[in-house]
Each structure stands twice: as C-alpha cells, then as structure tokens.
Amino acid sequence: MTAAPAGRQAAGAVAALPLCCWWSQTNMSYGPGPGRSTDRHMNEPSRPNSPLAMRPRHERFGLGCALITPFTAEGEVDHARLVAHARHVLAEGCATVTLFGTTGEGASIGLRDRAAMIDSVGQAGFDLRRRVLAGVAASSVEDAATQANQLFDAGGRGVLLAPPFYFKGPSDEGLYRWFSAVLERCHSPREVILYHIPSVTSVPLSSALIGRIDRAFPGVIGGIKDSGGDWDVTERFLTDHPRLHVLVGDERLLARAVRHGGSGAINGFSNFCARLLAPMVDDGAEVPGVAELVDMVLTHPVTPAVKALVAHRHGDEGYLFTAPPLVPATATARTQLTRALDALLARHAA
Numbered sequence: 001m002t003a004a005p006a007g008r009q010a011a012g013a014v015a016a017l018p019l020c021c022w023w024s025q026t027n028m029s030y031g032p033g034p035g036r037s038t039d040r041h042m043n044e045p046s047r048p049n050s051p052l053a054m055r056p057r058h059e060r061f062g063l064g065c066a067l068i069t070p071f072t073a074e075g076e077v078d079h080a081r082l083v084a085h086a087r088h089v090l091a092e093g094c095a096t097v098t099l100f101g102t103t104g105e106g107a108s109i110g111l112r113d114r115a116a117m118i119d120s121v122g123q124a125g126f127d128l129r130r131r132v133l134a135g136v137a138a139s140s141v142e143d144a145a146t147q148a149n150q151l152f153d154a155g156g157r158g159v160l161l162a163p164p165f166y167f168k169g170p171s172d173e174g175l176y177r178w179f180s181a182v183l184e185r186c187h188s189p190r191e192v193i194l195y196h197i198p199s200v201t202s203v204p205l206s207s208a209l210i211g212r213i214d215r216a217f218p219g220v221i222g223g224i225k226d227s228g229g230d231w232d233v234t235e236r237f238l239t240d241h242p243r244l245h246v247l248v249g250d251e252r253l254l255a256r257a258v259r260h261g262g263s264g265a266i267n268g269f270s271n272f273c274a275r276l277l278a279p280m281v282d283d284g285a286e287v288p289g290v291a292e293l294v295d296m297v298l299t300h301p302v303t304p305a306v307k308a309l310v311a312h313r314h315g316d317e318g319y320l321f322t323a324p325p326l327v328p329a330t331a332t333a334r335t336q337l338t339r340a341l342d343a344l345l346a347r348h349a350a
Helices: 037-041 080-092 112-124 139-155 172-184 207-216 232-239 251-260 270-283 290-298 301-314 329-349
Strands: 062-066 096-099 131-135 159-160 190-197 221-226 245-248 263-267
Touching: 037 207, 062 172, 062 270, 080 096, 080 112, 080 301, 096 112, 112 139, 139 159, 139 172, 172 301, 190 329, 207 221, 207 232, 207 270, 221 232, 221 290, 232 245, 232 251, 251 263, 251 270, 251 290, 263 270, 270 290, 270 301, 270 329, 290 301, 301 329
Parallel strands: 062 096, 062 263, 096 131, 131 159, 159 190, 190 221, 221 245, 245 263
Antiparallel strands: none
C-alpha cells in the first residue's frame, strides 16, 4: 500500500509523521494517489524482447505478507495469535511472512520482543529459512545490524532493510557508507531487500546507489521493495536491476509491475485477502475493486484499519489491539471497512 494525502490527520493517527517512525500510520508503503501522472502506463503491454518482459514464475519472489503483530489488551505481544495468523496467511497462498514490517508495527517492538517473536514462529514449526523475513529500521549502524542479526542468527531467510531516516538529505555516498557498515556487521547476510519508501523516510534510494551496493556485496542483495508509488521509478528499478527481485508495496501498481518483470510483493493486504491478490502476482492481472479498497483504507490510520479487517476475517476482536502510540480503529471505521471488504470478496466469489 502507498501514502495518504499529506496534511490529513485521521482520528488516532500519529501526528506529523514522527521522524522515529518510518511505519507511518497514514503513510504505509504508498506513494501518490490515483491521479498520479504515471497512470499512462496502466495498459502498457509487456514487451517480450525487452528487459521489462514478465519474469518466469519459478524465478519470482511471490506474494509476501507484511504480517500484523497481535497484541494483548495490556500491550504484550500475543504469541498465540501471531502464530495462528502466520499459519493462516501461508495457507491462503503467501510464500513468506515478514515480521516487524509496516503493518507489523515494527518501530514499536524492542529487541527482546523481536527475539521472542522469531523464537515463537520457529518453535511453532515454521521453516525460517524459506518462509520468514524481518523488517529492519534504525538510524544507527549498530542498531540496524543487531536487528538484522537476530533474524540471521536464528536461520531466517532475509531482511527488509530501510535507510537511516533521522538525518534528511544524505548523499548517495553517505548512504553507501551506512549500508556498507551495516552489512559488514551482519552475520552471514543473505537476501537483503533494500527498502525504498521515501514518502516516510524522506530518504529515497537511487537506482545507482542500489547498483553500487549490489556490486560491493555480491550475492547478498536479493531485491528492492519499491514503496514509492511512482511508476517511473519502478520502471527504472526493473530496467536497471533485472537480477534482483523488485517487489511493489502499492497494490495499485502490483499487477502492472509483474507484467513488466516485477517479482511479487510484501504487502499489508495479504493479511486479509491474499487469495484475491494471487492473479496480480501470478499473472499480472488486475483485480477490479482492489484499488478502490486501498483508497478507502488510506482514509484511516492504516495499521489499525488492516487489523480491523484481519479481526473481521478471523471473527476475533483480539486482533484489534495495537501498541502505543497507535489506537484501534473506531467502530465506525470498522463498519465502513468491513462492509467494503465483504462487498469486494462477494463480487469475486460470484
């Protein structure tokens, strides 16, 4: 998913995009809205003889879920619901789950709870090496490497690594030195997915920077998560980095990206409608109604909205709880969102 209009403050939202929280609740992984100038590419066909042809399905990353983190009413991680929901999304067709990501409220989860969550999914029998990734978001090299090593040391698949976000306007040289320092401190780093999410970090990743990091750490960089919501940038990533998995965070651009060489997604919608997204990831086919639901979700604080839809699908209000500073979706918001989701699912079940 991509960013809501700037300046809107929904009830319960975090004010003014706190610098410490790249998991913004009004700006998940969404860029410009439906009126963006890149809409001219919507019906552009894939080009079999170009670098932007569809990637063979067996070479793709597939559909990954940015897994929600269930909490108790007291604010503790709810490990039972965490494991149950992870099993659910994998059964619904997701290839992987990513802990501590956008919808996982990762910026609100400390190292102790991160370690316990990785341990919980491992003890529950999940294949960590194939199925589990972890989001990393920190401004210091030490903190970022520590978060990453929790996953690597446990035998997990890879990490989603965002740039340092506190200081704005760093040069590509500065960012290269930061990423290099983090990766040099990682234990057996693998499948590192570089996270381009400038609407929240205010630190875009240039295609040239990504290429330089990839060359400096051969076999370590596995992909790019592009949550900028700008097709021209997505197209540049696809053209310049055909070896890497280019994963699109905005469901409104997902099918188009797959048609032009994209490798799948790590997204929040997979928490509650993974099967509905399968044609987008498998065939590059648009799914009518998904874009409109994205637009509706973006009128609310996003993570509480996603949790409301997860609770609705499970029939379990225990999934509504959030970690401070977020608060659960209001009853009015839940009614609006669940009606829209039910209508969308009914439409495609007919």
